[in-house]
Amino acid sequence: MPYVRNCWYMIAWDHEVPREGLFARTVLSEGILLYRTRDGRIVALRDRCCHRLAPLSKGRQEGDCVRCGYHGLLFDANGRCVEVPGSDSVPENARVATYPVAVRNKWVFVWMGDASRADTALLPDNFSCDSPEWDYVPGYLHYETPQQLICDNLLDFSHLSYVHEKTLGGSTAIAQARALIEPVPGGIRVTRRVKNVPPPPYYRGLKSFAGNVDRWFVYDFLLPGTLLMHSGGRPVEDAEDDLSRAVRLHSCQTVTPETETTSHYFFQQSRRVGDGDHSIAEGLYRSLVVAFEEDRAMITAQAREIARDPEAPMLALAMDAAVVRFRRLVQSAIDAEQEGGERGSGSGSGVGRGSARLGATLTH
Amino acid sequence: MPYVRNCWYMIAWDHEVPREGLFARTVLSEGILLYRTRDGRIVALRDRCCHRLAPLSKGRQEGDCVRCGYHGLLFDANGRCVEVPGSDSVPENARVATYPVAVRNKWVFVWMGDASRADTALLPDNFSCDSPEWDYVPGYLHYETPQQLICDNLLDFSHLSYVHEKTLGGSTAIAQARALIEPVPGGIRVTRRVKNVPPPPYYRGLKSFAGNVDRWFVYDFLLPGTLLMHSGGRPVEDAEDDLSRAVRLHSCQTVTPETETTSHYFFQQSRRVGDGDHSIAEGLYRSLVVAFEEDRAMITAQAREIARDPEAPMLALAMDAAVVRFRRLVQSAIDAEQEGGERGSGSGSGVGRGSARLGATLTH
Amino acid sequence: MPYVRNCWYMIAWDHEVPREGLFARTVLSEGILLYRTRDGRIVALRDRCCHRLAPLSKGRQEGDCVRCGYHGLLFDANGRCVEVPGSDSVPENARVATYPVAVRNKWVFVWMGDASRADTALLPDNFSCDSPEWDYVPGYLHYETPQQLICDNLLDFSHLSYVHEKTLGGSTAIAQARALIEPVPGGIRVTRRVKNVPPPPYYRGLKSFAGNVDRWFVYDFLLPGTLLMHSGGRPVEDAEDDLSRAVRLHSCQTVTPETETTSHYFFQQSRRVGDGDHSIAEGLYRSLVVAFEEDRAMITAQAREIARDPEAPMLALAMDAAVVRFRRLVQSAIDAEQEGGERGSGSGSGVGRGSARLGATLTH
Secondary structure: OOOOOOOEEEEEEHHHOOOOOOEEEEEOOEEEEEEEOOOOOEEEEEOOOOOOOOOHHHOEEEOOEEEOOOOOOEEOOOOEEEEOOOOOOOOOOOEOOEEOEEEEOOEEEEEOOOHHHOOHHHOOOOHHHOOOOEEOOOEEEEEOOOHHHHHHHHHOHHHHHOOOOOOOOOOOHHHHOOOEEEEEOOEEEEEEEEEEEOOOHHHOOOOOOOOOEEEEEEEEEEOOOEEEEEEEEEEOOOOOOOOOOOEEEEEEEEEEEOOOOOEEEEEEEEEEOEOEOHHHHHHHHHHHHHHHHHHHHHHHHHHHHHHOOOOOOOOOOHHHHHHHHHHHHHHHHHHHHHHOOOOOOOOOOOOOOHHHHHHHHHHO | OOOOOOOEEEEEEHHHOOOOOOEEEEEOOEEEEEEEOOOOOEEEEEOOOOOOOOOHHHOEEEOOEEEOOOOOOEEOOOOEEEEOOOOOOOOOOOEOOEOOEEEEOOEEEEEOOOHHHOOHHHOOOOHHHOOOOEEOOOEEEEEOOOHHHHHHHHHOHHHHHOOOOOOOOOOOHHHHOOOEEEEEOOEEEEEEEEEEEOOOHHHOOOOOOOOOEEEEEEEEEEOOOEEEEEEEEEEOOOOOOOOOOOEEEEEEEEEEEOOOOOEEEEEEEEEEOEOEOHHHHHHHHHHHHHHHHHHHHHHHHHHHHHHOOOOOOOOOOHHHHHHHHHHHHHHHHHHHHHHOOOOOOOOOOOOOOHHHHHHHHHHO | OOOOOOOEEEEEEHHHOOOOOOEEEEEOOEEEEEEEOOOOOEEEEEOOOOOOOOOHHHOEEEOOEEEOOOOOOEEOOOOEEEEOOOOOOOOOOOEOOEOOEEEEOOEEEEEOOOHHHOOHHHOOOOHHHOOOOEEOOOEEEEEOOOHHHHHHHHHOHHHHHOOOOOOOOOOOHHHHOOOEEEEEOOEEEEEEEEEEEOOOHHHOOOOOOOOOEEEEEEEEEEOOOEEEEEEEEEEOOOOOOOOOOOEEEEEEEEEEEOOOOOEEEEEEEEEEOEOEOHHHHHHHHHHHHHHHHHHHHHHHHHHHHHHOOOOOOOOOOHHHHHHHHHHHHHHHHHHHHHHOOOOOOOOOOOOOOHHHHHHHHHHO
């Protein structure tokens, strides 16, 4: 399956890119090199020298430039070769592709499509990743599965009752609850309220509850694969607008295809500053890692099964409404990009009608 | 190469399937889940939820049912979905395939073809696996080679002189001896008598012989890949019907394709109860494991060589008579199934003329 | 890409082939068995029994013959089967291919093409591998990359300044120096002189220099992938013909394709006997291993990048003159062999016009 290209993909946490030196990660099957210029700006170049295709990340940073470690070509932050050792001139076509970069709230994004369409207004609102009111520990997992299967997982929380029975779930009532699905710009909103259930195991340490709680999960799931979620739980006896004794969480998660069969999973879940000290956030992070390993084990087993019989049909059930709608959004976006005749590989190629139509598709 | 489907394939030793809980193994490239209902009967389901293709074996047994560990669908022992969490109704087509199961003498079999043709009269007579007169330790090896190469190995015992020189063989006379080959229902019978040879190394501990022995190997090799063998050795001076001082063994072995390139190898070799205590059977088992590792190393090397040049021809020699005849039986069975238009995937599909003709082929 | 076949490929160091017993290595995707007859001559047979394709190297040497370890066929040093266990006669076509073998100066070669064209006059002059005037430690590395990329590396020493900055290089002046490229029979000669540079790190222990040195690298790079090099350095104040205080080295290296994606790399670098004791040669070997690991890391990263986008173009620069010319020689040789209609697989097949034309191509 092709990728949606005209969108921002998270490539790294801000702290992963060193102040000085090179960082490489593959996105949509393209090796990408990140480094900071002396003024702190992050640059993204195709991690592949135009000369003999060696990864530039095996070379070294020199000021605002990067030198290939094989034969010494030097590239500036615009991807232009500015020095060929042993040669007085540099061919015009000696250059590597660059990618538009955006940093928002500790997330570093690259734009994988038509550079002229890169628009920071399209960045997701991951506010709790950089807010004085929220506190968290940043997370990353590598998946040996296609990105789509991980998005599917995040789109249907009925799995919490089974995959995460002893961690995030704690009750079959989550699977029983009907989810409300609505369109939002660039994605869908999923709202699930679960009444009068025991507090889930991972609430331990966050708050203590004498009895049952009402839980809520309200999240936007946005192209290309980003979840932004408010969730929480409050004593059943409290009024709906009384959050004084509630657990309140905000989570930002995004899944970036590394290749067609592997993925990057970035995640965090914030608690409100003031609800205990930072050790609460650390405990939350540990719970999340345990739960996300449960997901990874299941999704990896599922992917293996699919890989050995790729034509096996899936059976769509009522619980798959969000999965089906989001897959349709992805397909529309891909179709629109391809009809528009654009492929948008890195630096500035292919400006077409596709993106405009994509926007239309996502917001109706 | 396609598989013969209308036959029983051993999938497990009886003791491998727990009293309570799930057991999974792949046969003919299909993941299969085994579990026992409360009355002890073994059930075989396709190990793949019809919903999102997760392996059911990652879920859990609930009474006579199994619940998928991903989104909680519940399936009964007939493969019918009986509960979809969050939904009042269950779609008619929410079901997973089942396989006819038979258990005979500690061997658990699944029928991989047209279920209406599953007939326990076709099970092999592995009597020494469950007899008060015979004693053994059950064995299992996993092979990273196609099943066919392991069958080839078992069909030509001339390899005992070379592969097993220091274990089962002990004399080049085995390779020198001519094997008699006869048709039997569903396979061939191979008889090889080796006169006046030193007792092989692995007889040590079974019996002690002052001088040479006469050895015999009489086995049926049956579709899809089962060896049932009487073998032994007696002092050369003893009459042919005098077994009083003889080593007498019975061995049941079967090879089940896991995938096109990997296999399950189940084996045992029984000694007569009364010839020493159970430690004799344990010693025999250890000898066998050593010898079968010799086979596995050789066959794996052979498979690697074939894999990198699949068109390389083999040279048929006189010693290959049984190999050639059995390969022809397999091919006839496959041809008959395919002419009959049947593919027989699990539950009850494709009842055709193929199997009748297969039977004809195998018993003439 | 097909291989050049009508040439000698190094398959082993002489010391790797035991006095008694079997040695196997794959060349051009063919498993090859080496052993010595009782008179010490090395024999090369296809390492694959003609019967069931088991590797003969899993069997054993018996005098001047080799016996297959699977079913016992015995082959003589001409690849003829001379015994089939259990059979009085041996089919005429029971034979395995043989390869012409040559040993020169500790290097063992096989001829992979038309045997009638195997000519020891075509062997490279690796004199320093067996000379009373030169001393070295033999080296071998296995590469998980195609052979061509390793040849490319050896054809352009500008990489010394970057890949080997801290080992063999020590100065960007190597990359700055212009290389002179001339045709020689069967390849090209590359001459690079670097004036007035600091002695490179790996000279430490060889000689001590008070100041800068003039360095030289003069090597022939010959089909199918052999480097024969004189190199060294002398104090800048010494006359060009005064080598009294110079470091003088001779290196013989050759790269043999194992498969299309893996390679054997044989190397040595000799120092003059008399310039210190053997520990100097050992130190030189250790330096070389460190540097060649630097190459391997870079070339492996490059190969991985190419493998995931095989159509990505390379940009030819002035420094690639030798790379381009040698690749053209290889292509001409392959074209000539294929036009000549020869494929030359082992024993004596396909005598054609190709080799004569190949010769013409290489010496103009």
